[in-house]
Amino acid sequence: MRLKKELLQQIQSIIISSKERAIRSVETERMLMYWKIGKVIFEEEQKGKDRAGYGEYLIKSISDEFQPQLGTGFSIRQLERNRQFYRAFPIASALRTHFSWTHYKILISIDSQDKKDFYIAETEKNNWSARQLERQVNSQLFERLLLSNDIESVLAIARAEKQPTEPTQIIKDPMVLEFLGLKKETAYYEKDLETAIISHLQDFLLEIGNGFSFVARQKRIHIDGDEFFIDLVFYNRLLQCFVIIEIKTTKLSHQDMGQLQMYVNYYDRFEKQSFENPTIGILLCTDKNDAVVKISLPENNKTIIASKYQLYLPTEQQLIDEMKKEIEKVRNL
Structure with missing residues (x-):
């Protein structure tokens, strides 16, 4: 039997x-x-x-x-x-028993209390493994988010005390894609980068920000008889909107911005439901001219983002240099 x-x-x-x-x-x-x-x-x-x-x-x-x-x-x-x-x-009562000792070894090595609070909140909210926490610390997630936001806002969103209302509160610039395994010196096409992202989709979702889910790759759309293909389409449940990503392995141009704007307009007019927020477009590029980005878009633009990507973990000096650039931009406004 x-x-x-x-x-x-x-x-x-x-x-x-x-x-x-x-x-x-x-x-x-x-x-x-x-x-x-x-x-x-x-x-x-x-x-x-x-x-x-x-x-x-x-x-x-x-x-x-x-x-x-x-x-x-x-x-x-x-x-x-x-x-x-x-x-x-x-x-002792404040210790998270679902954190491992490896989690705590990483956390006690962080010198800033604000930074430590951020990583504790994000680990708890996203159920990060120790390996994922270590990767986010090494990729300097906290500092990258600070490039576009203030500390209070970053901490409030991490602790779920407030919902993000702007794309920059979730989406990083630059994005660090070292997990794709592509070498910086190696020549590759946009399709190679797209394929690598799909192959490492879980890691990419972790890197791009909270609340993202994958929708489509090479999404075909028809506009008055012409056919176009959108590289990647995601949905963000926190922002309640579609997020379109176009990949460029060369320096960003104003033509790229126009193409992405067309895709965003299409989704807003034909895919978005009435209860959803306007579609966000991200141009993922190796380099960008911020002045070109600024002049190519409307002054009140909040839906098109140009985000650089890099295939290696940033150094502390790189983040400091980026911070200085952002401070200088604010001063010049």
């Missing part, structure tokens, strides 16, 4: 679920252990803060005592990290 396949699957599901809960429980206990050890070290260190070098002596002594028996979890580096953990998150 053979057992029913559904019964076996049900039991297997129970086993997998129990194992996952057990692993999460162990991870939570480990995280709390590190926090408690950090608390003890910090409080003892404060008692001897007037003695030069007492903190270093304390951590080395604890490591010498426990590392031979318990391994690298009691190395000097790990004990220092435990102390940092407690200092960064001094209230």
Whole structure:
């Protein structure tokens, strides 16, 4: 007599679920252990803060005592990290038990409290894995959003205290597409970039911003007998609108802006429902002249965005240079 396949699957599901809960429980206990050890070290260190070098002596002594028996979890580096953990998150009840220790290792390395709050909120809201969090920190997501927004707005949206109303509150410029695996020096066509984006769609959705879902690739439209193909079409549930992306592997021109404007107009007139907001168009390009972008579009434009993309993670200096450019633009307005 053979057992029913559904019964076996049900039991297997129970086993997998129990194992996952057990692993999460162990991870939570480990995280709390590190926090408690950090608390003890910090409080003892404060008692001897007037003695030069007492903190270093304390951590080395604890490591010498426990590392031979318990391994690298009691190395000097790990004990220092435990102390940092407690200092960064001094209230145990505020710890997110669904965050792993790897999440917290990344977070305690962030020096700015505003930046830390942002990444905590985004990780919680988007259920980022530790790998995804690390990638967003390394790609300097917080700094890139600040190029077009103020800190209060960025934090409020991250914490879901306010809904985004402008595309720039979600969409980054520049976009970092290092996950596509395309080399900066290699010649490639727009179709190659489009194919790479589709092949890494999950990563691209994470990079482009919150609330996006994929709709179509090479969307065919007919305008009075002429046929056109839109590179990529998405929908954003937060902005409640279609988002059209046109890809350019060369420097942006005013003709590109006009073509994208035509596609946006088409979607507004023939695809958009009455309850939806105006369509947004993004020109994803390797380079752009901001003056050309500005003069090619209406003064009150809020629906066409030119966003540079780069195939490598930005350095801190690159972001600083971009910040200076944005500040200079504001001054010249």
